[in-house]
Amino acid sequence: xxxxxxxxxxxxxxxxxxxxxxxxxxxxxxxxxxxxxxxxxxxxxxxxxxxxxxxxxxxxxxxxxxxxxxxxxxxxxxxxxxxxxxxxxxxxxxxxxxxxxxxxxxxxxxxxxxxxxxxxxxxxxxxxxxxx
Numbered sequence: 001x002x003x004x005x006x007x008x009x010x011x012x013x014x015x016x017x018x019x020x021x022x023x024x025x026x027x028x029x030x031x032x033x034x035x036x037x038x039x040x041x042x043x044x045x046x047x048x049x050x051x052x053x054x055x056x057x058x059x060x061x062x063x064x065x066x067x068x069x070x071x072x073x074x075x076x077x078x079x080x081x082x083x084x085x086x087x088x089x090x091x092x093x094x095x096x097x098x099x100x101x102x103x104x105x106x107x108x109x110x111x112x113x114x115x116x117x118x119x120x121x122x123x124x125x126x127x128x129x130x131x132x
Contacts, residue, residue, distance in 0.1 A: 031105055034081035039064065040074045047084060048097040057093045 020028065035041055046063060047055045061071050075095060078084045082101050086093045 028105070028108065031081045031083065031101075034077050034083055037074065037077075039066065039071075040078055043071075043074055044078060044083060044097060047095045048099075054094045054096045057095065060095075 035044065042063075043060060046060055050059065057071070057075065060075075061068055064071060075084070075086070075093075079086055079095075082098060084095045084097055086095050088094075
């Protein structure tokens with residue numbers, strides 16, 4: 001999945017510069033869904049801001065009024081989406097955020113400057129304005 005996501009977000013902002021394909025939309029939506037839950041978003045923030053850039057699961061479970069298995073489930077969703085990695089050390093797992101993936105995902109949302117050639121490719125017509 002990460003290779004497919006890298007192809008989606010690669011070096012440009014597809015949402016702002018060209019339409020996503022159906023496959024790209026599916027892959028990218030998995031990442032946004034993983035971040036769309038308040039507990040997972042907070043876990044991501046806690047891990048990213050933790051000293052040394054990694055957090056032990058033992059540091060994360062006490063922050064929430066949730067059971068250990070529920071926290072583990074949320075961490076699994078983040079891991080499967082490619083947003084974090086985990087490394088077992090003895091009985092504990094230490095998690096790190098994948099800043100490369102976060103940078104790629106954020107690049108999807110950054111529009112090109114209006115006067116940039118990438119803002120509207122010359123071979124494409126502007127989409128018509130439609131009242132919603």
